[in-house]
Amino acid sequence: xxxxxxxxxxxxxxxxxxxxxxxxxxxxxxxxxxxxxxxxxxxxxxxxxxxxxxxxxxxxxxxxxxxxxxxxxxxxxxxxxxxxxxxxxxxxxxxxxxxxxxxxxxxxxxxxxxxxxxxxxxxxxxxxxxxxxxxxxxxxxxxxxxxxxxxxxxxxxxxxxxxxxxxxxxxxxxxxxxxxxxxxxxxxxxxxxxxxxxxxxxxxxxxxxxxxxxxxxxxxxxxxxxxxxxxxxxxxxxxxxxxxxxxxxxxxxxxxxxxxxxxxxxxxxxxxxxxxxxxxxxxxxxxxxxxxxxxxxxxxxxxxxxxxxxxxxxxxxxxxxxxxxxxxxxxxxxxxxxxxxxxxxxxxxxxxxxxxxxxxxxxxxxxxxxxxxxxxxxxxxxxxxxxxxxxxxxxxxxxxxxxxxxxxxxxxxxxxxxxxxxxxxxxxxxxxxxxxxxxxxxxxxxxxxxxxxxxxxxxxxxxxxxxxxxxxxxxxxxxxxxxxxxxxxxxxxxxxxxxxxxxxxxxxxxx
Numbered sequence: 001x002x003x004x005x006x007x008x009x010x011x012x013x014x015x016x017x018x019x020x021x022x023x024x025x026x027x028x029x030x031x032x033x034x035x036x037x038x039x040x041x042x043x044x045x046x047x048x049x050x051x052x053x054x055x056x057x058x059x060x061x062x063x064x065x066x067x068x069x070x071x072x073x074x075x076x077x078x079x080x081x082x083x084x085x086x087x088x089x090x091x092x093x094x095x096x097x098x099x100x101x102x103x104x105x106x107x108x109x110x111x112x113x114x115x116x117x118x119x120x121x122x123x124x125x126x127x128x129x130x131x132x133x134x135x136x137x138x139x140x141x142x143x144x145x146x147x148x149x150x151x152x153x154x155x156x157x158x159x160x161x162x163x164x165x166x167x168x169x170x171x172x173x174x175x176x177x178x179x180x181x182x183x184x185x186x187x188x189x190x191x192x193x194x195x196x197x198x199x200x201x202x203x204x205x206x207x208x209x210x211x212x213x214x215x216x217x218x219x220x221x222x223x224x225x226x227x228x229x230x231x232x233x234x235x236x237x238x239x240x241x242x243x244x245x246x247x248x249x250x251x252x253x254x255x256x257x258x259x260x261x262x263x264x265x266x267x268x269x270x271x272x273x274x275x276x277x278x279x280x281x282x283x284x285x286x287x288x289x290x291x292x293x294x295x296x297x298x299x300x301x302x303x304x305x306x307x308x309x310x311x312x313x314x315x316x317x318x319x320x321x322x323x324x325x326x327x328x329x330x331x332x333x334x335x336x337x338x339x340x341x342x343x344x345x346x347x348x349x350x351x352x353x354x355x356x357x358x359x360x361x362x363x364x365x366x367x368x369x370x371x372x373x374x375x376x377x378x379x380x381x382x383x384x385x386x387x388x389x390x391x392x393x394x395x396x397x398x399x400x401x402x403x404x405x406x407x408x409x410x411x412x413x414x415x416x417x418x419x420x421x422x423x424x425x426x427x428x429x430x431x432x433x434x435x436x437x438x439x440x441x442x443x444x445x446x447x448x449x450x451x452x453x454x455x456x457x458x459x460x461x462x463x464x465x466x467x468x469x470x471x472x473x474x475x476x477x478x479x480x481x482x483x484x485x486x487x488x489x490x491x492x493x494x495x496x497x498x499x500x501x502x503x504x505x506x507x508x509x510x511x
Contacts, residue, residue, distance in 0.1 A: 002320045002323075002324075004320050004321050005320055005321065005323045007324070008321070008324030009146075009324055009328050012183065012328040012331065012332070013160060016179065016335070017163060019172055019179070033383055033386060034170055034254070034350075034386070038257075038260045040171065040174055040258050042264040042265070042267045042268040043267075044174050044178050045174060045258055045264075045272075046267065046269070046270070047178045047181045047182075047271070047275055048255055048272075049255045049271075049272030050273070050275050051178070051180050051181040051340075052177065052252065052255070052336060052337060053245075053337070054181065054279055054336060054337070058280075058283070059283060059310075059329065059333040060310050061283075061306065061307050062282075062283020062284055062286070063191075063283055063284075063286045063290060063309055064287060064305070064306025064307050064310070065283075065284060065287060066283065066286060066290070067288070067291045067294075067306065068287075068306055069215075070210070070213075070214065070215035070216055070288060071215070071216060071217065071281075071285075072217060072218065072220055073228070073229070073280070074218055074277075074280060074281060075218070075228075075229070075231050075234040076228060078234060079236075079237075079239035079242050080238075080239070082236075082243070083239050083246050084246055084270070084272070086247065087247040087252075087269065088265075088266050088269055090247070090431075090434055090435070090503070091430060091434065092256060092262060092265050092269070095253055095256050095257055095265075096256060096262050097262065098500075100253075101351045102253070103119075103123075103248060103249075103250055103253040103430075104116045104119040104123070104348070104352050105351070105352070106430070106433065106501070107119045107429065107430075107433065108356075110433035110497055110501045111440070111445065115445045116352060116356075117352065117353070117356075119426055119429055120352040120353070122423075122425075122426050123249065123250050124345065124348055124349065126422050127250075127251070127341050127344060127345055128345065128396070130341065131341050131396070131397040131400065132396075132397050132399075132401050133400075134337050134341065134397075135154060135334075135338055135397045135400070136154070136404040136405055138333075138334025138335075139153040139154040139158075139334075140405075141311060141330050141334070142156070142327070142330065144308075146327060150405055151402070151405075154401045154405070155398065157335065157338070158398040160335065161335045161338040162390060162391060162394035162395075165339040165390050166390045166391060170258060170343060173339050173340060174255070174258070176336070177336050177339075179332070180333065180336040181275065181279070181332075181336065183325075183332040184329045187326045187330070188279075188286055190326055191286050191310070191313070191322070191326055192285065192286050193322070194313075194317060195290055195293045195313070196289065198293055198297070198317055199293055205292065206292035206293060207289075207292075209291070209295055210291055225237070225466070225467055225470065233469065233470075237467075237472075237473050240424075240427070240472050241424075241469065241472040243427060243472075244423040244424060244426065244427035244472045244476065246269075247430060248426045248427050248430055249344075250347060251340045251341065254347060256268070287309065290310075290313060293317075297317075310326075314326050314327070338397070342390045342393055342397070345389065346386045347386065354385050422452070423472055424472035424474070424475030424479070425451045425452050425455075425478075427472060427476040427479075428448060428451060428476040428477065428479025428483070429444055429448050429483075431480050432444050433501065434501075434502060434503055435480075435502070435503060435504075436480070436483075436502075437493065437498045437502045438487055438493070439480075439487045439493070440487045440491060440492070440493045441493070442490050443482075443483040443484065443485070443486035443490065446482075446483075447479055447482035447483025447484070448479045448483065451479035451482055455471065455474070455475050455478070
C-alpha cells in the first residue's frame with residue numbers, strides 16, 4: 001500500500017461519512033430514520049438490497065470459487081431468482097400496503113403479540129451472532145492487505161460503520177450501499193485489468209487456459225443433494241433458503257417497506273437480483289482469470305485458502321492505485337453488510353419491543369387499518385433509542401470480533417450450519433399467515449416452536465440425515481403442517497385476524 005492507495009481508501013471513507021452527515025440533517029422522525037419516509041428511489045433500494053448480502057466474505061469467496069470451480073457457483077443465482085420471485089408473489093403486497101416498519105408487525109396483525117415477539121427474536125439472535133463474524137472477517141482482510149494490526153482494523157471498520165449508520169439512518173445506509181456496490185464493481189474491474197495485463201496474450205490466453213481446465217461450465221444437472229454445484233440443489237434447496245432470507249429477514253424487508261408502492265418494490269427486488277447476478281459473475285470471472293494467471297506465474301503458495309487468493313494477488317501483483325481501489329472495494333463490501341445489520345437490529349428492537357411494550361405510542365395491533373398515534377416527544381425518544389441501540393450493538397459486534405480473533409472460533413461457520421433452524425420455521429410462520437386462514441395464533445406459535453425442536457432433536461439423534469442446505473426447505477413446510485394440525489384443535493381465527501391479511505380473502509386483500 002503506497003501513498004496513492006491510502007489516499008484512495010481515505011477519500012472513500014470520507015465520502016461515506018459525509019453521506020451520513022448529509023442524511024442526518026433530514027432526520028425529523030422515526031419514519032424518516034427507519035424507512036426514509038418512503039421517498040427513496042426504487043433503483044437505489046434495489047442496489048441496496050444486494051449490497052446488504054454482498055459482504056467482504058462474498059467479494060473474497062467469489063474469486064476463490066471461480067479459481068477452484070469455475071462458473072458453477074453462478075447456478076445459485078437461479079435459486080435467488082426463485083426466492084425473490086416468491087417474495088414478490090406472496091409477501092411484498094402485505095409488507096408495503098399494510099404500512100409496516102418491520103416484517104414482524106404483520107405477525108401480530110395476523111396472529112398475536114407473542115408470535116410477533118418470537119419472530120423478531122429469531123431474527124435478532126441470528127443477526128447479533130452474525131455481526132461479530134462479519135466484522136471479524138472484514139477486519140482480517142483489511143489487516144492483511146493494508147498491514148494494519150488486526151485490533152486496529154477491527155476498531156476502524158467498526159467505528160466507521162457505527163458512525164454513519166447512527167448519523168443518517170436508512171437513507172445513509174441505502175445511499176452508502178449504492179456507493180459501496182459501485183465501488184465493488186470498480187474494484188473487480190481493477191482486479192481483472194491487473195490480471196489481464198500481467199500475462200502475455202492477455203484475456204485470450206487466460207480464457208483459453210480456463211477452458212482447457214474445464215472452468216467455463218455453468219450448469220451441472222446431476223442430482224447431488226449435498227452439493228451447491230448441482231442445479232437441483234441450487235434451485236430448490238438454496239432457492240427456499242433464499243426465499244426465507246429475502247422474505248423474513250428484516251435487513252431485506254426494511255428495503256421493501258421504504259418503497260412508496262408495490263410496483264416500486266417489485267422493480268427494486270428484480271434490480272437487486274440482476275445486479276447481484278452480475279456482481280457474482282464478476283467475482284467468478286476474476287477467479288477464473290486468476291487461475292490462468294497463477295498457472296503462468298508460478299502458482300499459489302500451497303497453503304493459500306480460497307478466500308486468500310484475492311488478498312495474495314493484491315499484495316504481490318496489483319500495481320499502485322489499483323491496490324487502493326481493491327482495498328476500498330473490500331472495505332465497502334464489509335460495511336454494506338455491517339451497517340445493514342446494525343440498522344435492522346436497532347429497528348426491530350425499537351419498533352417490536354420498545355415501542356410495542358414500553359413507549360407511550362403503543363397502539364392496538366390487530367386492526368390492520370390502525371395507524372400509530374404519534375407525539376413529537378415520543379418520536380424524539382424513539383429516535384434516540386434507535387440511535388443508542390446502534391451504538392450499543394456496534395460495540396457488542398466489536399467485542400465479538402475481538403473474541404473471534406482471540407479464540408479462533410468460527411461464528412460464520414456456526415451460522416451457516418444453524419441459521420436455517422430459525423429462518424426455515426420463520427418462513428413457515430409467514431406462510432401460515434398469508435396462505436392458510438384457518439391457522440390461529442396458538443397453532444402458529446406452538447407449531448413453529450415444535451418444528452424447531454423436532455429439527456434440533458432429529459439432527460442431534462440422527463433421525464434427520466438431510467444435508468444442512470435443505471433444512472429450510474424441510475422445516476418450513478414442517479412448521480406449516482404442525483401449525484395447521486394444532487389450529488384444528490382450537491378455535492377458528494376471528495375475522496379481524498384474517499381480513500385483508502391472507503390471500504384467500506380476495507376482496508379484502510391489499511391492492
